[in-house]
Amino acid sequence: MKTLFKQMTICGVGLIGGSLAMVAREKKLVGRIVGLGRTQPNLDVATERGMLDAATREPAEAARGADLVVLAVPIRSMPETLAAMLPYLPDNAIVTDVGSVKGWVVSELEPMLRPGMALVAVHPVAGKETTGAAAATRDLFVERRVIVTPSARTTPEALAKVEELWRATGARVERMEPGVHDEILARASHLPQVVASALAAALAEEQVAGRPVVEFGAGGLRDTTRIAASSPEMWRDICLTNREAILAAMRLFGREFAEFERLVEAGDADGLVALFERGRAMRERLR
Template sequence: MEQGLAYRLPPGSPPVARAAIIGLGLIGGSLGLALVQGGLAQEVVGYDRDGEAVQTAVRLGAVTRAAFSSEEAVAGAEIVFLAVPVGSLTKVAAAVAPFTAPGAIVTDTGSVKGDIVYAMENIFHSRAFYIGGHPMAGSEKAGIKAADRYLLENAVYVLTPTQNTDSGALSRLQGLLKALGARVITMDPEEHDLVVAGVSHLPHLLAVSLMQTAGELSREHPITLMLAAGGFRDTTRIAAGNPEMWRDIFLSNRQAILKVLQLWRRQVEALEGVIAREDAMELEAVLQHARHLRNQVPARQKGLLPTLHEIVVTVPDRPGVIGRMASALGGAGINIIDLEILRVREGEGGSIRLAFTTAEAAAGALEILQGMGINARIL
C-alpha cells in the first residue's frame, strides 16, 4: 500500500477533502462541528443508526451530508472517525473495511485500546491506515444535542500507535487533531488502558457506588438526597453518564480496572483501620498526604494538560462586563484558555476564574484588568 493518503488537495485547500464520521453522538458530533466550522474538511459525511441523530447533525452543521449506511459514509473518505461505543467498534470496523478507500486513515474515539487496537489493525490491514485514538474530553450529557464545536479545544487527545503504525499517517492525523485545537500525545495501548482505568474509569465506578450507597441510606432516611450538597454533587456528577457506553468501557477494560480496584481497596481498608483504631495522628497524616497529591493535579484542566495559570476577578453585576474583559485581553494578544463563574449574587456581582497557559500571560492579564479598575488576584 502506498504511504500517505489516497487523496491530495491543491495548495490552500482544507487539509481534508472528505471525512467520514460513524456515530453522531457527543464526540462524533463535536468532531464534525470542529471539522466543518473550522474549515478543515471540504465535506464531512456522517452516519448513525439513529436516524434522528443524523437529521440533528445535518441541522446543526456537524456534517455536510448524511449517509444512509456506514458503508456509504466511508466510501471515498480519506479520514474516517469511528465514534461508536467500544463494544461495537470491531463489528462496525469489519462492516466498513471493504468499502474504505485504499490508503485512508481510520481512527476511533474509544476510551479502551489494548486488544482492540490490534484487532482493528488486522481488520484494516493492507487497505487503510488504522491508528487508535481517545479524546480525553466529554460530558455527563450524551447525544448529538450535547455536541460542542469547542469540546476538543485544549483537550488532550491520546493516540496509541504500535510498531505497525505508518509514520506518515500518524503525522497527518496528529496535524489534523492539532488543527482542531487538541493537544496530541502518544501512548502504548496497554499503558493507556491502565492509566485511564485509574483516573477515569475508577472515578466513574466510585461515583456509581456512592449513588448506590446514598440510595440505600435514603430507604430509611428519605431526606438523604435532599441534603446532598455541592461536594456530593460534584463527586457523583459523572454517574449521570451514558449507561450503555460505560457498561462497554468497564467490560472491555476489565483487567486494568480490576487491577486498580485492588489498589483502591487496599487504601479503603487502611483508612477503615485507622478510623477504627481512632489513630488521630495517622489519620491526619493520610489526609495531609492526600491533600499534597491533590495539589499536584493541574487545576480545571481538560485531560492531561500542563498546569494552568489562573487569576480570580471580582466584578459587579453589570451587562457586558465579561465581554469587556475578554476584549481587553484579546486586544493585547492574551488568550483565555478557560473561564469559570465561581460565585454570583444577582444585583451585586460575583467572582470569575480566568486561566492561561503561561505565567507571563496571567501576569499580563492581571496588569490589564487591574488597570481597568477590576479587582483581580493570582491564584
C-alpha cells in the same frame, strides 16, 4: 488551514464525534463530513447544528469515498461497525477512533484492515457526562490532552495527518504505547468513574428514618457523583475491554478505602488527618 482529508465519516455523532466535526468544518480541515448513526433523531440534531454534509444510518453509504473513518461508537461496537463499512471503503482509507481503551481496539481492528489501509488509534481525554450531538461544542478539545497510540498498521503519513487534525482542535497531542495508555487511564479516568457510579448506586435507595439520604446531599455529593450520569453502555465496554488494568486500579483504591475504614474504627485521629492531607495534596496538583 489546509484540507487534510477529502471526506471524513464519523461513526457516532455524539459529544466527541460531533465536536470534532464542528471544528473540522469551521477550519475547513476536511472537504466533506458524513455522519453514520443508529438513531435518526440524533442525526437530525447533528444536521440541524451544521455539523454534517450528509447523514445516514447505512454503513455502505457512509463508507463510500471516505479517506478518514472516525469510530466514535462504544468500544465493543467498533469491529462490527468497521466490518460493515470495509467492503465500500477506499483502498487507502485511514481508520481512527476516539475510544478510552487502546490495546483492545488495536488488537481487534488491525487484523481487519485491507492492505493499503492504516490505523491510528486515538483517545481524546475530553469527555463530559453529557451525550449526543446536542452536547457537542467547538471548544471541547482546547488545551485538553489527546493521546495517540501508534501501532503496527500506523503509517507515518497517516499518523502525521491525524495528529495535525487533532492539533487543529486546540488539543495537546502526545504519543504513548497502547498498553501504557490503558494502565494509566485505568487509574486516572476509569477508576474515578467506577467510584462515582458505585457511590451513586450505594445511595440510590438509601433511607434513614424514612428520609431519602440523597435529598440532603449538597455540593460534595453532586461533585463526586457528576460523572455517574455518563453513558452506561460506554462504560460497560470500557470496563470489559480494559478489565485487568481496571481491576488493578480498583484494588489500589480498595486498599486506601480499607485503611480509612480501619482508622475510623480505631478512632485514630492522627492517621485520619494524614490520609485526608494526602488526598488534599493530590487534589491541589489538579488545579
